[in-house]
Amino acid sequence: MDVCETINGHTHTSKVWAFVQSIFGKRKTNNGDARVAIREGVSLDELAEEAATTFFSHTSHPSATTYNRDNTTADEEAYNVPFTMTELHHALERANARSMPGAYKVCVAHLRSLPDCHKQALPDEINHIWDSGELPKTWKFAIVNPS
DSSP: OHHHHHOOTTSOHHHHHHHHHHHTTOOOOOOHHHHHHHHHTOOHHHHHHHHHHHHOHHHHSOOTTTTOOOTTSOTTSGGGSOOOHHHHHHHHHHSOTTSOOOTTOOOHHHHHTSOHHHHTHHHHHHHHHHHHTOOOGGGGOOOOOOO
């Protein structure tokens, strides 16, 4: 068992005790969504779908018109100007280095350490997507993990 291999003389007593309690089914979960799912008698996936439908009905099931770009503004507006390397560097400097990586397991530290020639691909891609007005499907997916 992989879990048993992780327990050694350096493992904190509380972690060992929690493991023993969970073997005997006596451990209570601190995971709020798991408690709600158990209480309601549904799976975590069903609970997530219900929460999405209840609280985010307008984006839970996006339609073709959910993410229409507003073309009523002038291209001279500050937010219509192409994204630059300076802005990327500024964003990476201010980004939380301890935040969780995204779906592709890329964290802020990885992006910061990229050579500039590779970093240039980021604003180029963002500008292309902005100009086309079509978000990639993977950008419309998020995992919300309430803490």
